[in-house]
Amino acid sequence: MxxxxxxxxxxxxxxxxxxxxxxxxxxxxxxxxxxxxxxxxxxxxxxxxxxxxxxxxxxxxxxxxxxxxxxxxxxxxxxxxxxxxxxxxxxxxxxxxxxxxxxxxxxxxxxxxxxxxxxxxxxxxxxxxxxxxxxxxxxxxxxxxxxxxxxxxxxxxxxxxxxxxxxxxxxxxxxxxxxxxxxxxxxxxxxxxxxxxxxxxxxxxxxxxxxxxxxxxxxxxxxxxxxxxxxxxxxxxxxxxxxxxxxxxxxxxxxxxxxxxxxxxxxxxxxxxxxxxxxxxxxxxxxxxxxxxxxxFHSQMPPSESSCIRSIGREATLYKHLAEDLGLPVCGVHLLESGGAAAYLVISLKKTHPVQPRTVMCGAWSFAPQFGKITVVVDDDIDIRDVNAVNWALSFRVQPERDVVIMPGMAAVSLDPSQAPVDVPQEDLSRRVSSKIGIDATRKHAFPDVAVPPKEHLELVRKNWQSYGFPEGIL
Ligand SMILES: Cc1cc2nc3c(=O)[nH]c(=O)nc-3n(C[C@H](O)[C@H](O)[C@H](O)COP(=O)(O)O)c2cc1C
Missing domain, CATH: 2.30.110.10 (Electron Transport, Fmn-binding Protein; Chain A)
Structure with missing residues (x-):
């Protein structure tokens, strides 16, 4: 209704x-x-x-x-x-x-x-x-x-x-x-x-x-x-x-x-x-x-209503383009609120071929040229909404000289103060040009097992959380 x-x-x-x-x-x-x-x-x-x-x-x-x-x-x-x-x-x-x-x-x-x-x-x-x-x-x-x-x-x-x-x-x-x-x-x-x-x-x-x-x-x-x-x-x-x-x-x-x-x-x-x-x-x-x-609308410094609204609609259209129009094995797209739902993009991928992370970056940049000044591609085991998980992938699945792409001469994130001094007028073309960084944070070879307690132990503890003395609502 x-x-x-x-x-x-x-x-x-x-x-x-x-x-x-x-x-x-x-x-x-x-x-x-x-x-x-x-x-x-x-x-x-x-x-x-x-x-x-x-x-x-x-x-x-x-x-x-x-x-x-x-x-x-x-x-x-x-x-x-x-x-x-x-x-x-x-x-x-x-x-x-x-x-x-x-x-x-x-x-x-x-x-x-x-x-x-x-x-x-x-x-x-x-x-x-x-x-x-x-x-x-x-x-x-x-x-x-x-x-x-x-x-x-x-x-x-x-x-x-x-x-x-x-x-x-x-x-x-x-x-x-x-x-x-x-x-x-x-x-x-x-x-x-x-x-x-x-x-x-x-x-x-x-x-x-x-x-x-x-x-x-x-x-x-x-x-x-x-x-x-x-x-x-x-x-x-x-x-x-x-x-x-x-x-x-x-x-x-x-x-x-x-x-x-x-x-x-x-x-x-x-x-x-x-x-x-x-x-x-x-x-x-x-x-x-x-x-x-x-x-x-509450705007200014993210997180804000403005960045939250922007991120959801933009993520949905970008996901559709990558997964449905280009047929790439993309699992999720996250435009981080801290990047104003524009500058910082994380994409998760069920990788089946080593070129896919870069194909995904190019697909995202051509569909939404203003977004993803920083674009990180991770495997599908990484929760793209968990900043710790993304940083973990960046820390231990990346070799910078092999996995980082810098693309000069791309569209700028609108109003990004890092790419032109504030006294350069809004209409000046230099304000509209920026470079981008793409980081392939997927695994490139077989990795050792992850070191965490077994799933069933974690599930059991989650279920009985309050019995350990934690107040309701903490989990
Ligand atoms: C809170 C908020 C404030 C906005 N302020 C402006 C603005 O002042 N000028 C502008 O050009 N776009 C602004 N935008 C972006 C536009 O609303 C957005 O790009 C929208 O798609 C424009 O509609 P149009 O494509 O029909 O022109 C703002 C968006 C939000 C969420």
Missing amino acids: PYADLRVFLTKLEACGKLRRIPKPVDKDWEIAAVSKIAFERIPEPRRPALFFERVQGFDIPVVTGVLGASRSIYCLALECDPDEVQEKWGEAELHPIPPRLISDGPVHEIVSLQEKADVTFLPVPTWTVEKDPAPYITSGYIITADPESRRRNVGTYRLQLKGPRKLGLFINYLQGGRHHVEKNNKLKQPTPVAVVIGADPVIGLVSVSRLPQDMDELAVAGGLRGQAVDVVRCVTVDLEVPATAEIVVEGVIKPNEFESEGPFGEYTGYMGPKAMSYILDVQCITHRNRPIFQA
Whole structure:
């Protein structure tokens, strides 16, 4: 049964023990970021809950973070599937998209504020990297634009800097669907209509942060994921459609060929992303539900919601490419959260031929050129989600002069500060070139037996763990 909206999904999370309500009043200008950070740091990934800040000082709108990706299990609840079905679920939705259904009205239009009344400062937009970000940022906007010629829609999540009551700075990097729309309009010297959706059925967030083929309507893929069309309503002031049950929608236009300094912003790499000349969004209308909920993505230093969400979708598509399209005996793919789900890639392989580890590296790098600056290939006995196990393979299955490949002149991980100084502009081509290292950490010959207690002894101890005096929940 698909989720009707964000509220229904929050109820589901709460019922599953995956939502932590925080009744203590919090300051949006430092505390939401700090509490989210400590929660991500302290609570191990499998148990991390989404956070519901019920009382935000000075605002009557609550804030939620971690709702799509505090953990893999939350992501799977959003997709309504098991972890091993994620790839299939995405594949099916892309093969069988369900176009949105236009309806005449919906809760998102319960309150409509036009022109000077459309003041974004009534929203509890958090400040994330205090004293370094120049302003509060909307991090979880699902930004809807349309191609000026084909009218094909794009939905993408791009950061928005609060610049004034009716002015937002919008950073869209050069690869994104939304950027093509703005550039086309800029050439035609016409404004780009934009709708920013904040808070909706979780699959809309998932399609918004996922790279889908350019000719696909993300809302139709969202329909495919939920098995039912997304109901949409027409915007009030722009020729676009938005989910009828969204919490909040900000409507506006990007003026043609006008740019303003935006950023720096604390990025998914854990470093400040550079200041850039970005688009300006002039707000002309805000619509919202009664008693709306403001959703934010927690980003900055990994682990974060941003790296968790990115890793799951990316791993699924990369696995499909290697295992199904190329037919390689790949068992699993892990884009580590510490590498922002981009820089550090571990792949496990049931090796049947000595060339396969390098074939796998090349397959991964050509399919996802920006990922895997560090790519490690291990045998299938290594748990790729266990950093100790991966480091063990690196330590004792690798001879550096034989097993390491360095590939110069490859695509860079976006915003990787190691590959160009921060004052080199974002648009400079040198920022887009990087080398890669591939490490074949598989066994190349017969190895001695591993030195661990027999499996049955370990199983017995696991079963009787508490009898050794360890408190419940430690294992
Ligand atoms: C929390 C979060 C913040 C993001 N911020 C930006 C951003 O500011 N600019 C950008 O170009 N991409 C950003 N992205 C990445 C895009 O959302 C992602 O690449 C998506 O596929 C873009 O959609 P599109 O392919 O339809 O353009 C962000 C992703 C996440 C998860």
